[in-house]
Amino acid sequence: xxxxxxxxxxxxxxxxxxxxxxxxxxxxxxxxxxxxxxxxxxxxxxxxxxxxxxxxxxxxxxxxxxxxxxxxxxxxxxxxxxxxxxxxxxxxxxxxxxxxxxxxxxxxxxxxxxxxxxxxxxxxxxxxxxxxxxxxxxxxxxxxxxxxxxxxxxxxxxxxxxxxxxxxxxxxxxxxxxxxxxxxxxxxxxxxxxxxxxxxxxxxxxxxxxxxxxxxxxxxxxxxxxxxxxxxxxxxxxxxxxxxxxxxxxxxxxxxxxxxxxxxxxxxxxxxxxxxxxxxxxxxxxxxxxxxxxxxxxxxxxxxxxxxxxxxxxxxxxxxxxxxxxxxxxxxxxxxxxxxxxxxxxxxxxxxxxxxxxxxxxxxxxxxxxxxxxxxxxxxxxxxxxxxxxxxxxxxxxxxxxxx
Numbered sequence: 001x002x003x004x005x006x007x008x009x010x011x012x013x014x015x016x017x018x019x020x021x022x023x024x025x026x027x028x029x030x031x032x033x034x035x036x037x038x039x040x041x042x043x044x045x046x047x048x049x050x051x052x053x054x055x056x057x058x059x060x061x062x063x064x065x066x067x068x069x070x071x072x073x074x075x076x077x078x079x080x081x082x083x084x085x086x087x088x089x090x091x092x093x094x095x096x097x098x099x100x101x102x103x104x105x106x107x108x109x110x111x112x113x114x115x116x117x118x119x120x121x122x123x124x125x126x127x128x129x130x131x132x133x134x135x136x137x138x139x140x141x142x143x144x145x146x147x148x149x150x151x152x153x154x155x156x157x158x159x160x161x162x163x164x165x166x167x168x169x170x171x172x173x174x175x176x177x178x179x180x181x182x183x184x185x186x187x188x189x190x191x192x193x194x195x196x197x198x199x200x201x202x203x204x205x206x207x208x209x210x211x212x213x214x215x216x217x218x219x220x221x222x223x224x225x226x227x228x229x230x231x232x233x234x235x236x237x238x239x240x241x242x243x244x245x246x247x248x249x250x251x252x253x254x255x256x257x258x259x260x261x262x263x264x265x266x267x268x269x270x271x272x273x274x275x276x277x278x279x280x281x282x283x284x285x286x287x288x289x290x291x292x293x294x295x296x297x298x299x300x301x302x303x304x305x306x307x308x309x310x311x312x313x314x315x316x317x318x319x320x321x322x323x324x325x326x327x328x329x330x331x332x333x334x335x336x337x338x339x340x341x342x343x344x345x346x347x348x349x350x351x352x353x354x355x356x357x358x359x360x361x362x363x364x365x366x367x368x369x370x371x372x373x374x375x376x377x378x379x380x381x382x383x384x385x386x387x388x389x390x391x392x393x394x395x396x397x398x399x400x401x402x403x404x
């Protein structure tokens with residue numbers, strides 16, 4: 001995946017800054033992501049969702065609304081209508097410089113804005129919202145304590161998420177002008193609504209209202225246990241995967257199952273033109289491997305050593321299960337955890353090698369069942385008999401050839 005900075009102008013002439021998250025190959029479709037109220041294009045949810053979509057072949061543009069992040073303009077002069085106008089300007093830019101977006105995605109008020117903007121965009125074929133209000137005026141509740149002063153004095157500085165923002169009366173007036181449920185009813189595009197039932201900023205009843213007014217095809221997915229900003233990375237990555245699969249159906253780009261290696265016992269890994277992210281097929285079963293962001297990866301999957309540790313953990317649990325069944329032991333479950341690191345050989349008391357660094361796998365067993373101490377001790381010994389364990393301790397020869 002590649003990320004590129006772009007700039008374009010809105011209707012007022014302000015320069016807005018965006019980022020293009022591009023897939024390794026030719027984009028299968030273009031998407032536009034709108035961030036939440038007072039957030040930026042670099043919000044954790046925006047970054048993770050865009051990267052997951054890019055991993056699935058989408059080119060995604062995320063940008064800062066006027067007066068936020070790296071975009072020019074005065075935030076105090078903006079409102080819901082100007083956000084919609086910024087979205088339309090972003091769509092025009094993509095259409096002129098790349099390809100018009102067929103998918104619109106918005107988080108929180110950004111989702112409310114894409115619902116409003118989609119009605120004016122013929123190229124858009126699917127729309128998705130994440131934790132979005134059913135009414136733009138819902139945002140005014142964020143500064144309800146200062147609303148009276150804003151009404152009387154025309155403006156006030158309010159604290160939103162620990163940052164000060166100047167809010168003017170024109171924003172309140174504009175929020176009250178829009179009838180979003182009516183717009184949703186006239187959307188006539190496939191709509192996906194993602195919302196957490198425990199969202200304390202925009203409660204899930206907003207999703208119910210949007211879903212009720214929307215026409216089919218419409219879908220709802222619960223982001224169970226996620227907070228409004230999806231601060232847990234797992235939640236935003238899950239949302240990204242759901243989005244990619246759902247949109248693929250309506251954009252006609254359903255992703256086929258990757259089968260790089262169809263033969264039993266064959267493992268195949270394919271890495272693109274850049275980055276570490278790799279498609280992996282293990283006897284036809286597929287997954288993604290990657291490296292952490294600290295090492296230059298995108299953290300979309302386990303590392304090669306994670307896979308190796310997983311092989312040892314899985315083989316160990318299977319071996320213990322087989323032994324327990326054979327001996328008719330009352331083993332309810334077997335949990336094996338393995339950690340890998342590299343240590344100095346001199347720190348390993350049981351190792352023959354005394355110089356340099358060696359690989360160390362720390363394995364921990366948890367056996368649930370009504371077992372005696374003697375039975376548990378024997379099971380611990382059996383763990384060393386797992387085939388992967390023996391392979392790691394045996395002589396290994398890797399033969400490499402070039403396929404042309």
